[in-house]
Amino acid sequence: MAGVLIEMRGAILRRSVSYHGASGSRGRLIGGLLLALFVTLLAVGTLLAGLVHYHYPGAGAAVVATLSFGWLLGWVTGPLLTGDDATLRMDYFKLLPIPARKLAFAMLGAAFANISLVFSLIAFAALIALGAQSGAAAALTGVAATLLNLVLAVVASTVSIAVFGPAISSRRGRDFGTFVLALVITLLSLASGLVPFVAKRLTGGHSPALTAVVKILPSGWGAVAVDAAGRSDWGLAGLALGGLVVLIGVLVLAWPPLLTRRLTMSTRGGGGRAGHARREREPILPSTPLGAVIGKELRMYSRSVLRSVMLMIAFLVGVLAAVIPAFSGKTTGLPFAGLLFTVIAAACFTNFYGDDGTSLWLTLVTPGAARPDVRGRVWAWFLVTGPAGFLLTVVLTAASGQTWSWPWVLAAEPALVIGAAGLLALIGVRSVNGPAPDGGPAPARVLKTHLALVALPIVTVAPAAALLAAGTATHDVALRWLAVPVGLAWGGYLCWRSVRLAQQRLESQGPEIFARARASVS
Amino acid sequence: MDNGDNVPALEFAGLVKRFGDNVAVDHVDLTVPAGSFFGLVGPNGAGKTTSLSMAVGLLRPDGGTVRIFGRDVWADPVAAKALIGVLPDGMALPDRLSGREVLLYLGLLRGMPREVVAERADELLQVLELDGAEGTAVVDYSTGMRKKITLATALLHNPRLLLLDEPFEAVDPVSAATVRTILRRFVARGGSVIFSSHVMALVERLCDHVAVIAKGTVVASGPLDEVRGGQPLEDAFVDIVGARTGGAEGLTWLAS
Numbered sequence: 001m002a003g004v005l006i007e008m009r010g011a012i013l014r015r016s017v018s019y020h021g022a023s024g025s026r027g028r029l030i031g032g033l034l035l036a037l038f039v040t041l042l043a044v045g046t047l048l049a050g051l052v053h054y055h056y057p058g059a060g061a062a063v064v065a066t067l068s069f070g071w072l073l074g075w076v077t078g079p080l081l082t083g084d085d086a087t088l089r090m091d092y093f094k095l096l097p098i099p100a101r102k103l104a105f106a107m108l109g110a111a112f113a114n115i116s117l118v119f120s121l122i123a124f125a126a127l128i129a130l131g132a133q134s135g136a137a138a139a140l141t142g143v144a145a146t147l148l149n150l151v152l153a154v155v156a157s158t159v160s161i162a163v164f165g166p167a168i169s170s171r172r173g174r175d176f177g178t179f180v181l182a183l184v185i186t187l188l189s190l191a192s193g194l195v196p197f198v199a200k201r202l203t204g205g206h207s208p209a210l211t212a213v214v215k216i217l218p219s220g221w222g223a224v225a226v227d228a229a230g231r232s233d234w235g236l237a238g239l240a241l242g243g244l245v246v247l248i249g250v251l252v253l254a255w256p257p258l259l260t261r262r263l264t265m266s267t268r269g270g271g272g273r274a275g276h277a278r279r280e281r282e283p284i285l286p287s288t289p290l291g292a293v294i295g296k297e298l299r300m301y302s303r304s305v306l307r308s309v310m311l312m313i314a315f316l317v318g319v320l321a322a323v324i325p326a327f328s329g330k331t332t333g334l335p336f337a338g339l340l341f342t343v344i345a346a347a348c349f350t351n352f353y354g355d356d357g358t359s360l361w362l363t364l365v366t367p368g369a370a371r372p373d374v375r376g377r378v379w380a381w382f383l384v385t386g387p388a389g390f391l392l393t394v395v396l397t398a399a400s401g402q403t404w405s406w407p408w409v410l411a412a413e414p415a416l417v418i419g420a421a422g423l424l425a426l427i428g429v430r431s432v433n434g435p436a437p438d439g440g441p442a443p444a445r446v447l448k449t450h451l452a453l454v455a456l457p458i459v460t461v462a463p464a465a466a467l468l469a470a471g472t473a474t475h476d477v478a479l480r481w482l483a484v485p486v487g488l489a490w491g492g493y494l495c496w497r498s499v500r501l502a503q504q505r506l507e508s509q510g511p512e513i514f515a516r517a518r519a520s521v522s
Numbered sequence: 523m524d525n526g527d528n529v530p531a532l533e534f535a536g537l538v539k540r541f542g543d544n545v546a547v548d549h550v551d552l553t554v555p556a557g558s559f560f561g562l563v564g565p566n567g568a569g570k571t572t573s574l575s576m577a578v579g580l581l582r583p584d585g586g587t588v589r590i591f592g593r594d595v596w597a598d599p600v601a602a603k604a605l606i607g608v609l610p611d612g613m614a615l616p617d618r619l620s621g622r623e624v625l626l627y628l629g630l631l632r633g634m635p636r637e638v639v640a641e642r643a644d645e646l647l648q649v650l651e652l653d654g655a656e657g658t659a660v661v662d663y664s665t666g667m668r669k670k671i672t673l674a675t676a677l678l679h680n681p682r683l684l685l686l687d688e689p690f691e692a693v694d695p696v697s698a699a700t701v702r703t704i705l706r707r708f709v710a711r712g713g714s715v716i717f718s719s720h721v722m723a724l725v726e727r728l729c730d731h732v733a734v735i736a737k738g739t740v741v742a743s744g745p746l747d748e749v750r751g752g753q754p755l756e757d758a759f760v761d762i763v764g765a766r767t768g769g770a771e772g773l774t775w776l777a778s
Contacts, residue, residue: 283636292630296616296623303618303659359614362628362675365578367603369631511582 001102002109009110043122046071050126053133056205060133061227063202064126065220068149071123072219075116075153076160093263100263104256111158117150124149127222134230141229141237145222148244152218155251162258218247289369293376294383301384306355311384314344322396334400335409338393339416339457345385346420347452351445352377352428357435358518363510370506374425378499382421389417407471407480411464412457415487419460422495425502427452429509432516463490529592531556531683531714532577538585539572546572548738549586554683554731556591559709560716561725561746563755564735565763570718571611573735574687578608590683607676609669611687617661621652621671624660625678632679639678646674649704651697665692673701677708684708686717690724702728722756736763 046067054060093103124146131142201207202214214220225240285291301307318341322333353360363369393413397405433445464487471479506513532554539547547569554560564570575581577588579595579602588595593602615624622643629639647653650670655663660671669692676684684705690698705715705728719725725732726746732755733743742749742762750758 287630287636289631289633292627295630296619296627299623300616300618356616357614358612359616361580361608361610361613362615362631364580365603365606365608366628366631367600368633372631511580514580 001098001106005106005110006113009113039116039119040122043119046123047126047129050129051133054203056203058211058227059203059205060130061220061223062211062214063199064130064226065214065217065223066198066202067126068124068222069214069217069219071120072149072153072156075120075157078157100260101256104259107259108155108158108252108255111154114154117154120150120153121146124222127226130223131226131229134226137232138226138229141241142222142226144241145225145244148241148248149219149222152244152248152251155248155255159251159255159258162255162262218244289372290376290379293372294379297377297380298383301380307349310348311345314341314348314385315388317344318342319392326400331400331402335393335397335402335405337396338389338391339409339412341392342385342389342413342417342420343453343457345389346381346416346424346456347449349381349424350427350431350448350452351433352424353513353517354428354431354433354435354442354445356517358514360510360514360517363506364514370510371503374429374499374503374506377428378421378425378495381424382417386417386421389413407483408468411468411483411487412461414484415464415491416457416460418488418491419494420456422498422502423456423459426498426505429502429505429513432513434517434519460491460494461487463487529556530554530589531558531591532560532685532716533589534573534577534586535589536586537573537576537583537588539569539576539581540584546738547576547583550735550738550740552733552740552743554714554716556714557709557712558714558731559705559729560714561729561732562716562718562735563720563722563725563732563759564718566720568735569738570735571687572738574685574716574718575610578606578610578685579603580610605682607679607681607684609672609676609684609686609689611691613672615660615668615672615675618659620657620659621647621655621663621667621674624671625674628675629678634679642678643674646677650674650700666694666697669693670697670701673704677704682713684713684715684717686715688719689717690719690721722754722759726750726755734759734762 046064049067050060050064052060052063054063096103125142127145127149128139128142131138131140131145198210201210205211215224221240221243225237225244228234228236228240283291283295285295301311318337318339321340322337325331325333363373390413393409397409427448431448433442433448436442464483467483467486468480471477471481471483530553532552534550534552537547537550537552538545550569550573552573562570562574572581576583577590577595579599583596587597590602590605593605595602616627619627625643625646626636626639629643630636644653647656650673652667652670652674655667660668663671669689673686673689676686689701693701705717709715729746731744732746732749734741734749746755749755749762753761
């Protein structure tokens with residue numbers, strides 16, 4: 001039966017490849033190749049890490065254990081990111097009269113027909129490389145550990161689908177997946193700062209606690225076994241490898257009952273709460289159309305996971321990118337954390353109408369709603385990001401002691417946040433990207449976000465930056481401070497003009513914007 | 523504008539919509555008299571949803587006009603849209619809001635006083651039996667509950683004409699009875715309703731007027747009894763659209 005499932009998976013994959021080929025989606029193909037290249041580099045990098053010799057005893061094992069943790073984490077969280085296995089969806093088997101045990105083991109078998117195993121094999125082979133440093137016996141232990149890690153990866157990944165599957169098949173569950181994905185992307189983007197830091201602590205023996213943690217986790221057992229074999233500590237090596245075998249056994253035995261639960265339960269999301277209070281509080285916002293839109297938008301910012309995640313990414317990347325170098329005494333970046341946060345927060349929200357999908361119909365059937373709708377969205381974004389960006393800028397500039405930067409940040413931050421607020425509305429009505437068929441962001445939307453990351457600061461800050469540069473070049477303090485009111489005025493003008501244009505476009509082109517917002521919604 | 527009975531609630535004149543080579547709505551002329559309960563029936567893909575979308579300002583026609591109580595929807599949208607309540611099929615709502623918050627948002631967006639909106643929202647949630655899901659976000663509503671909260675958004679501002687696309691789909695029988703009663707009361711007090719449906723029995727039970735759309739054109743329209751010509755609407759429908767009902771051939775192995 002595993003053979004039937006592997007054949008089925010192959011057929012679905014071929015179909016989806018030829019479908020995308022037929023639709024001329026070369027971007028997807030190139031994206032796939034780039035991903036494969038990236039993963040290959042990661043795998044080879046991991047393998048090479050196993051060959052490095054460190055002076056500190058046991059450092060090599062700690063490094064390989066940490067890297068194995070990364071790979072196993074990828075296997076377990078993979079289903080969370082990509083949703084249920086898209087090729088062999090469990091729902092296909094719900095109604096078939098096949099005993100759960102038989103189906104469970106067949107699915108487990110089919111899970112081994114996975115191209116990702118090649119990459120993981122290269123990566124886990126770091127254990128063999130690590131062992132080879134201490135002789136043939138340790139290298140052989142490395143072979144066993146590599147194979148056990150591979151089996152553990154597949155089994156743990158399959159089981160994680162059963163555990164998280166019901167959640168990730170629901171709308172709210174996809175939110176959770178988005179959240180994890182965002183966290184991973186954020187951490188990866190900050191890895192360049194963090195990895196050397198962690199590596200230094202591990203390889204120099206500065207952090208026994210960290211070393212102990214990465215070795216005690218099951219992902220570290222393989223490395224522990226190889227390390228022990230290298231020291232001819234056969235008892236520990238056997239214990240570590242035996243531990244892996246037992247863990248795999250437990251997961252395999254747990255899998256059929258978990259699958260049964262997965263197949264028989266509903267995939268509807270749990271009851272999320274909204275608007276807890278039966279009697280509402282005294283309203284803070286005015287009871288006007290504009291107040292209504294601002295209120296609705298602020299609620300969406302606090303309750304929509306997609307929106308919170310985008311804000312979280314902006315905050316983490318903005319702050320950490322400036323703060324991490326500050327640990328090593330480089331405080332030049334600190335004053336600009338607020339600006340970076342604001343730029344990312346702006347770029348993420350350049351798709352107001354596309355991200356809301358078909359709910360634009362409410363605005364279109366309500367007479368005179370276009371004006372408050374555009375203005376309310378701009379106000380809400382400004383209220384969410386403006387104070388945070390300003391506070392970050394002021395606090396971190398003061399903390400950095402970089403006094404030269406005050407005119408720079410005080411000119412740039414208001415120009416950026418006010419100007420961008422208006423531009424977001426204009427970009428939102430001019431370029432509408434509906435969600436991709438799977439509910440995620442469409443490639444064009446991602447591209448737009450990247451372009452906006454570059455374009456928004458250039459457009460909003462250019463006049464102030466010109467004055468700042470001129471003032472710096474001529475050592476003219478007055479000219480530098482003149483950039484502050486000029487920045488404010490330019491931001492204000494951009495906002496006023498863009499909001500007007502956006503509103504006119506929504507009024508005159510509402511149905512066309514609506515058609516594009518729903519274009520990819522099936 | 524005239525508020526008298528002789529101005530139709532809704533009037534399509536020469537309405538055309540093309541999607542590429544496909545003519546989805548082909549010169550449709552249709553009049554929905556004021557005060558009528560009007561059923562729009564037709565096979566899948568006949569152009570019902572496309573026509574209703576053009577009537578409420580969601581889809582721009584390629585030709586022709588739509589008037590609501592004499593106001594041109596596309597030339598004078600604010601006046602026309604003030605008179606209608608809309609329930610589209612399968613459209614999203616601001617789904618992280620609770621039902622009450624959606625109603626409050628829409629009422630204020632229409633410029634209604636907060637107290638009036640709050641009072642009507644209370645009543646609508648109660649009558650439509652959504653008050654039990656007080657703290658639930660719309661994203662967690664069932665399909666039937668979404669229909670009901672969307673219907674509440676259509677009723678909130680007390681429109682003169684309701685345009686409802688498949689209002690009874692996925693609604694449970696008890697709620698459907700509630701919705702029928704609300705709509706009957708609305709019509710009895712002078713309101714007008716046009717709704718699309720696949721369910722002939724429902725149209726027969728509720729409507730005094732009916733139009734049959736097939737392949738983008740109106741093939742029959744008028745008072746219910748006139749259109750069905752003494753036979754059940756379902757039979758009349760099959761005759762009118764010239765469809766052939768399949769299912770009698772092949773499958774000899776089934777239940778043999």
